[in-house]
Amino acid sequence: MKTKMILMSLTGILFSQFLMTIDGLSQTKRVPGSYGRQEFIEVEPNVKLHVTDLGQGPPVVLIHGWPLSDAMYEYQYAALVENGFRVIGITLRGFGLSDKPAGKYDYDVFSDDIKIVLEKLKIQDATIGGFSMGGATVIHYVAKYNAAHVSKLALFGAAAPIWTKRDDFNFGAWTKADVDGLIKLNNTNRPQLFENFGKIFPASETSVSPGHGAWLGTIQSQASPYAMAEAMKTLRDSDLRGDLKSIKIPTLILHGKLDKICTYDLAEQMHALVKGSILVPLEKSGHALFIEELDKFNSELLSFINKK
Secondary structure, three states: OHHHHHHHHHHHHHHHHHHHHHHHHHHHHHOOOOOOOOOOEEOOOOEEEEEEEEOOEEEEEOOOOOOOHHHHHHHHHHHHHHHOOOOEEOOOOOOOOOOOOOOOOOOOHHHHHHHHHHHOOOOOOOOEEOEEEHHHHHHHHHOOOOOOOEEEEEEEEOOOOOOOOOOOOHHHHHOOHHHEEEHHHHHHHHHHHHHHHHHHHHHOOOOHHHHHHHHHHHOOOOOHHHHHHHHHHHHOOOHHHHHHHOOOEEEEEEEEOOOOOHHHHHHHHHHHHOOOOOEEEOOOOOHHHHHHHHHHHHHHHHHHHHHO
């Protein structure tokens, strides 16, 4: 009886090993369905960023605005992939699916993170674009790193050169006191902050559909309240005039004429500071220009990327 049990046990072990061998062979012969790209990239110990990396071809890097994530570029991803580009959307720390550590949330940190991601992905000669706070971020990235890994810059409703009025800069819609109020509201009633921004985000109540509004709401709700407050301080206090003057690569500025968050006079200031830049007004758009005039936004971006 005992001998029989030992034989049965040995048979079971051998059969299990046989199955594992067959499974291993099938895995090695399988052609991978994915490109094998990382969805999360570590930029420092305990901090990983979410990266959407789609398509094949010349690279386009997109950075989102406050308090969204790379998911905001859903309809740009589709257009770019269909037109033969590799598109890389990076979600900044503190937002979306990226890690949300305590610490600094300024343009230096954001730019350093972008640099590490582009190095790890071995990206060269990319077009880099940024929306709102993401626009300010890519301006600082290009200036700080002398356009490393990129050869063109695109700005969408960018929060630059300065987002808040001051004695020598009387442009834009916000004062430092206004932004202090936004930070306080973030820390006491964040749903109200989202509601208030939702009302001024589009050009009008009907220029963004309820469905698109709900979609954007789900994206912004993923942001860390701490990161939102810290990034708002960066928006309040930063001056990128020197950075803009240093930019030497071809630059496209897309900006909604009816933008209430980053008003159109900011686009005119950016245009004046970046030599040779192209300013394209989107006449019917507010801050949601990437969906309010989707076809024009995408066609202008594609035309700029393709321009030799």
